[in-house]
Amino acid sequence: MTALQKLDEYRYLIPKSYREGMKVEGLIYASTELIKAIEHDLTLTQVANVATLTGLVGRSLAMPDAHQGYGFAIGGVAAADMEKGIVSAGGVGFDINCGVRLLRSNLRLNEVKPKIDAVLNQMFRDIPCGTGKKGVVGALSYEELDRVLERGAHWAVEKGYGGSEDLHHIEETGRMNADPSKVSKRAKERGKDQLGTLGSGNHFAEVQYVSEVFDSETAQAFGLFAEQIVVLIHTGSRGLGHQVCTDYLEIMQEGMRKYGIQVVDRQLACVPIQSPEGQSYLKAMACAANFAFANRQMITHWTREAFASILGNGDLGVVYDVCHNIAKEETHRVGGSLRKLLVHRKGATRAFPKHRPEIPADYMDVGQPVLIPGSMGTCSYVLVGTERAMEETFGSSCHGAGRAKSRHAAKKDITAEQLLEDLKRKGIHVRGASKSGLTEENPDAYKDVSLVVEVVHNAGIARKVAKLIPIGVIKG
Amino acid sequence: MEEGYRILEHPADVGIEAFGHSLKEAFEYAALGLTSIIVEPASVDPSEQRFVSLKGTDPENLLVRWLSEIIYLYDGEDFLLSDVTVSRLDHGELEATLDGEKMIEGKHKLRMDVKAITYHQLKVDETPEGVHLRVFLDI
Numbered sequence: 001m002t003a004l005q006k007l008d009e010y011r012y013l014i015p016k017s018y019r020e021g022m023k024v025e026g027l028i029y030a031s032t033e034l035i036k037a038i039e040h041d042l043t044l045t046q047v048a049n050v051a052t053l054t055g056l057v058g059r060s061l062a063m064p065d066a067h068q069g070y071g072f073a074i075g076g077v078a079a080a081d082m083e084k085g086i087v088s089a090g091g092v093g094f095d096i097n098c099g100v101r102l103l104r105s106n107l108r109l110n111e112v113k114p115k116i117d118a119v120l121n122q123m124f125r126d127i128p129c130g131t132g133k134k135g136v137v138g139a140l141s142y143e144e145l146d147r148v149l150e151r152g153a154h155w156a157v158e159k160g161y162g163g164s165e166d167l168h169h170i171e172e173t174g175r176m177n178a179d180p181s182k183v184s185k186r187a188k189e190r191g192k193d194q195l196g197t198l199g200s201g202n203h204f205a206e207v208q209y210v211s212e213v214f215d216s217e218t219a220q221a222f223g224l225f226a227e228q229i230v231v232l233i234h235t236g237s238r239g240l241g242h243q244v245c246t247d248y249l250e251i252m253q254e255g256m257r258k259y260g261i262q263v264v265d266r267q268l269a270c271v272p273i274q275s276p277e278g279q280s281y282l283k284a285m286a287c288a289a290n291f292a293f294a295n296r297q298m299i300t301h302w303t304r305e306a307f308a309s310i311l312g313n314g315d316l317g318v319v320y321d322v323c324h325n326i327a328k329e330e331t332h333r334v335g336g337s338l339r340k341l342l343v344h345r346k347g348a349t350r351a352f353p354k355h356r357p358e359i360p361a362d363y364m365d366v367g368q369p370v371l372i373p374g375s376m377g378t379c380s381y382v383l384v385g386t387e388r389a390m391e392e393t394f395g396s397s398c399h400g401a402g403r404a405k406s407r408h409a410a411k412k413d414i415t416a417e418q419l420l421e422d423l424k425r426k427g428i429h430v431r432g433a434s435k436s437g438l439t440e441e442n443p444d445a446y447k448d449v450s451l452v453v454e455v456v457h458n459a460g461i462a463r464k465v466a467k468l469i470p471i472g473v474i475k476g
Numbered sequence: 477m478e479e480g481y482r483i484l485e486h487p488a489d490v491g492i493e494a495f496g497h498s499l500k501e502a503f504e505y506a507a508l509g510l511t512s513i514i515v516e517p518a519s520v521d522p523s524e525q526r527f528v529s530l531k532g533t534d535p536e537n538l539l540v541r542w543l544s545e546i547i548y549l550y551d552g553e554d555f556l557l558s559d560v561t562v563s564r565l566d567h568g569e570l571e572a573t574l575d576g577e578k579m580i581e582g583k584h585k586l587r588m589d590v591k592a593i594t595y596h597q598l599k600v601d602e603t604p605e606g607v608h609l610r611v612f613l614d615i
Contacts, residue, residue: 068486070596070614094592094614131586132579189552200589201615239551242591242614246544249595253537266536266595406485407615436587 055085065402071267098236130433152290191240374449410445481509
């Protein structure tokens with residue numbers, strides 16, 4: 001086995017000789033410090049395993065927040081040729097379109113801080129969160145759920161959750177090309193009473209303020225300024241998305257026998273993009289993605305109501321909404337020619353530069369906002385996409401801090417009372433659905449998000465725009 | 477080999493190891509292990525029965541389908557498990573009776589939502605001494 005090769009301060013190459021069957025090289029973005037954490041688990045093996053898949057273009061990539069996942073590493077990016085390549089349900093993951101949305105306000109820190117407890121109480125009452133929690137909209141009929149799956153955030157706006165101006169600031173305008181008939185009854189059963197819920201685990205809604213502006217021109221274009229109050233919402237497609245992935249892992253395993261595909265890890269199950277199974281998966285994945293877009297749109301609406309009732313208004317507008325787990329058909333320049341590719345991003349964010357047709361008109365001259373949530377009670381970042389990301393990473397960047405300790409180990413480190421006390425001392429108020437949920441998300445269980453962001457900024461695959469610090473957390 | 481289950485650690489998630497004298501028994505313990513991650517087992521009463529019949533392409537696939545069924549019953553039908561009997565498990569087919577009840581807010585002490593069962597480092601090891609299963613969950 002040939003070892004990892006350091007190319008420069010922020011890039012490490014996994015040569016094809018690393019393991020048998022690699023069809024392309026692997027490339028990891030990391031600093032000397034972060035690469036140690038990455039080498040500590042199975043991340044490198046998983047990046048190399050992905051490189052054995054058929055029809056990949058460029059390299060199998062991993063971002064600086066990468067850690068061991070299932071089949072694919074979390075923090076991985078892999079692009080497949082649309083005609084000859086494969087699509088893998090595991091390459092998107094179970095929480096399809098787990099993503100984040102940033103809301104900006106017209107309020108300043110000193111206006112909100114004295115009322116933060118009331119704001120959090122209201123949000124905690126209005127946004128269903130925690131294990132087993134049902135949505136306040138009740139169970140949807142199958143017909144209505146199909147409309148959600150087809151129309152995504154557009155459905156939510158039509159039902160009075162937010163306005164049409166919100167849609168321009170969502171990846172894919174909050175609606176991907178979907179076909180609800182490709183989603184099983186079981187997935188629909190899991191999803192129909194979970195719409196409009198935050199969920200548990202690492203999902204959250206945070207009230208934050210802009211603590212630092214690194215790039216004032218871009219921040220201004222995004223409507224951000226120092227000391228401004230913003231809200232960051234992190235959630236996904238809930239049980240519906242998890243079941244879509246579970247179902248298609250089975251369908252893809254059968255498909256592999258049919259198409260004579262072999263993989264080195266069963267969790268990498270995949271089928272040709274152009275096969276009926278591949279096309280069905282992409283339509284079902286889009287349904288789950290739309291469910292998640294609608295979910296974040298509804299949570300946005302309740303956040304606005306909470307702000308309005310406690311603070312008068314707040315004028316919460318959507319800065320942007322990004323997917324962290326998704327596969328997207330995109331055109332990229334590869335070796336001098338334009339090619340249609342399916343880009344799998346599993347724990348990675350699209351980071352398109354200015355002038356790409358996919359980004360909103362009002363951000364056209366600066367680039368796409370890239371939203372990077374940190375661990376609970378630390379900090380988050382707004383970055384912007386770059387040309388260099390287009391050249392090197394199929395327009396992709398990191399997605400967060402990346403877990404460093406198991407949930408069990410995190411829980412053993414601290415009691416919920418101690419954690420709440422520590423956070424309060426830092427000026428961060430918390431409402432959590434469960435004590436154990438809180439301690440599992442103990443910030444010490446994560447890598448330092450600032451180190452991750454420094455790597456992507458210095459490597460040039462996204463550029464820092466602003467830093468956000470929380471004053472209030474709603475936790476599932 | 478001692479029968480039962482234990483919960484394993486994984487940097488991002490959680491796993492279950494189950495041991496039994498037979499494949500049937502090990503599958504039962506794996507289901508109980510999974511349930512103990514979702515809910516405090518003592519808070520669930522056996523007031524209702526469900527019957528499950530499944531097919532798998534191989535023992536590993538059957539284990540994933542079996543535990544995915546438990547997750548579906550919880551997340552899709554609000555059914556929590558208190559006990560389980562696998563009555564048949566051969567030639568890739570499984571039949572089981574599940575005791576438990578519908579979720580009641582306030583009564584059941586829910587612990588954690590489980591997203592899915594994975595094939596990551598999945599193990600079904602049958603030896604003359606007994607059966608050892610290992611499976612990781614995405615939570």
